[in-house]
Amino acid sequence: MSDESDQPADPEPDRNISGGTTGGGTAATFDPATADTRAERVVDRLGERYWQKTYGGQDAFTCLVRTILSQNTSDKASQPAHDALIDRYGHSSSRADLAAALAHAEQSQLAETISSAGLYNQKSAMLIDAAEWVCDEFGSADEFDRFVTDETPDTVRETLLDVRGVGPKTADCVLLFAGGRGGVFPVDTHVHRIYRRMGIAPPEADHEEVRTVLEAEVPAAKCGFGHTATIQFGREFCTARKPACLEDPEACPMADICEQVGVYPETGEVVDPADAPT
Known part of the structure; x- marks a missing residue:
């Protein structure tokens, strides 16, 4: 019998429910042969390759904090900042306490706490503003969570975009990971690069x-x-500087449906799709 420590901390589920069981989502079936668009075929191939997970159910304010911390940095850098923030300001299980604590935080102390995430002076000001906004507009993080879960996605998105430090990707991540909303496809640097490089979106x-x-x-x-x-x-494959297809076209699972905009295996050159000659 294996020890409990040998078991994966995040076991792979056996199906994908993009909206979560309580977020209005439905199970998705991945079959590239039946895809109606090239974009869907790409996602279906990813569905055959990568493990599938559920979305929704995260606390909206905590998700907002986590996403602000992740801006312009890697998970490796932002995770310690998130953990340090929770250790210092999340001193109870109450989500409202975290919002109230950050609303009254001393900015220099908060900046020091989240320094591993980079841009810590800017992000600490954003976090304080966001916490003050949640407390003033909703009264508590619990009410903010209900707003994100119950209001229409367009209303939630437009409201979040009025908050300092909240851009489209941050708003969409809150809708997806907290609200469990189907039909939300947040666009980060990877998504922005890949679908233009494939020729699915204009360069x-x-x-x-x-x-x-x-x-x-x-x-x-x-x-x-x-x-x-x-x-x-x-x-893993379509990195910014050295995509897998650069040296071996067969190394990429999307090679046959990718237009390689801005990637030139003959010369070894890689440019942003927007800079690729037409």
Whole structure:
């Protein structure tokens, strides 16, 4: 019999439910042969390659904090900052206490606490502003959580975008990971690069234009998985400087459906798709 310590901390579920069991989502089936669009075929192939997970159910304010900390940095850098913040300010199980604690935090102390995340002076000010906004507008983090879960996605998104430090990707991550909303495909640097490089979105498209394309061409139940799996694909295969196809076209599982915009195996050159000659 194996020891409990040998068991994975995050066991792989056997199916994908992008909205979560309580977030309105439905189980998604990944079959590239039946995909209606090239974008859906990409996500279906990712669904066959990567493990599948559920979305929704995270506390909205904690998710907002975590996403702000992750801006312009890696998970490796932002996770210690998140842990340190929770250790210092999340001194009870009450989510409202964290919002209230950050609303009254001394900025220099908060900046020191989250220093591993980078841009800590800017992010500490954003976190304090966000916490004050939650307390003033909703009264508590619990009420903010209900707003994110119950209001229409467009209303939640527009409201969040009025908060300092909250851009489209942050708002969409809160909708996806806290609200469990189907049809939300957050666009980070990996997603922005990959779908333009593949030729699915125009090479000069900004983050919002890429999001519009993906949310129109990928079924709602697959959008959440598409976001997280594309990030994993970007880290393993379609990196910014050395995509797998640069040295071996067969090394990439998407080679046959990718237009390689801005990637030139003949010369070894890689440029942003927007800079690729037309």
